[in-house]
Amino acid sequence: MKIICIGKNYVNHAKEMGSKIPKEPLFFLKPDSAILPKKHPFFIPDFSKEIHYELELLIKIKKLGKHIGKKFASSYYSEIGLGIDFTARDLQNECKINGHPWEKAKAFDHSAVIGSTFYSINNLNEIHFELKKNGNLVQQGNANDMVFNFDDIIHHVSKFITLKIGDIIFTGTPEGVGPVKIGDYLEGFLNGNKIIDLNIK
Numbered sequence: 001m002k003i004i005c006i007g008k009n010y011v012n013h014a015k016e017m018g019s020k021i022p023k024e025p026l027f028f029l030k031p032d033s034a035i036l037p038k039k040h041p042f043f044i045p046d047f048s049k050e051i052h053y054e055l056e057l058l059i060k061i062k063k064l065g066k067h068i069g070k071k072f073a074s075s076y077y078s079e080i081g082l083g084i085d086f087t088a089r090d091l092q093n094e095c096k097i098n099g100h101p102w103e104k105a106k107a108f109d110h111s112a113v114i115g116s117t118f119y120s121i122n123n124l125n126e127i128h129f130e131l132k133k134n135g136n137l138v139q140q141g142n143a144n145d146m147v148f149n150f151d152d153i154i155h156h157v158s159k160f161i162t163l164k165i166g167d168i169i170f171t172g173t174p175e176g177v178g179p180v181k182i183g184d185y186l187e188g189f190l191n192g193n194k195i196i197d198l199n200i201k
Contacts, residue, residue, distance in 0.1 A: 009172025141174030
C-alpha cells in the first residue's frame with residue numbers, strides 16, 4: 001500500500017500557512033514505514049524541535065484504477081477514516097526556503113497516524129471531524145469545506161499514479177494545526193466517534 005497526502009485543501013489552513021489556494025490538488029507521498037503501529041504512542045523524533053499535528057479525513061481505495069474519470073471516482077472508495085499527518089514544521093520551512101523537497105519533514109517514520117476504524121459513507125455532506133489536545137478542541141472541519149472533494153482528488157491523482165486496493169489518501173487538514181510536546185494527549189473524532197487515541201512521548 002501507499003499513502004498519498006493532499007496539501008492546502010482547506011482555504012483557512014492555506015491562509016494560516018501563508019499559502020495561496022491551489023488550482024489543482026497538490027499531493028505528496030509517505031512510505032508505508034511512516035505508518036504508526038496500532039496502539040503505539042508517537043515519539044517525538046530528535047531531528048525536529050517543532051512537530052505539528054494535522055488532522056485529516058482518509059479515503060481507503062477499494063479497487064485498482066488509473067486515469068479515473070471524475071464521474072466514476074466515487075466507485076473507487078466506500079469507507080472513510082481519520083488520520084494525523086505529523087509534520088516536522090521546522091524542517092519543512094527550511095526545505096521551502098531552499099527550494100528542496102519536503103520528504104524529510106513529512107515522510108519520516110511513524111509520521112502517519114491511521115485511526116482504528118473506517119466507516120461506510122452514507123452522506124458526503126455530513127462528515128464532521130475534530131481533534132482535541134489534552135481535552136481542548138484544537139481542530140475541526142467538515143468534508144464540505146474542502147477545496148477539492150474526494151472525487152476531484154481521485155480523478156487528479158490517478159492521472160499520474162495508479163491507485164491500488166488498500167491505498168490510503170490523506171485529504172488535507174483544516175485550520176488549527178499546532179505543535180505537540182512530550183506528555184500531550186490527542187483524541188480524534190469522526191462524526192462524534194473517537195477513533196484516534198494517542199499519547200505523545
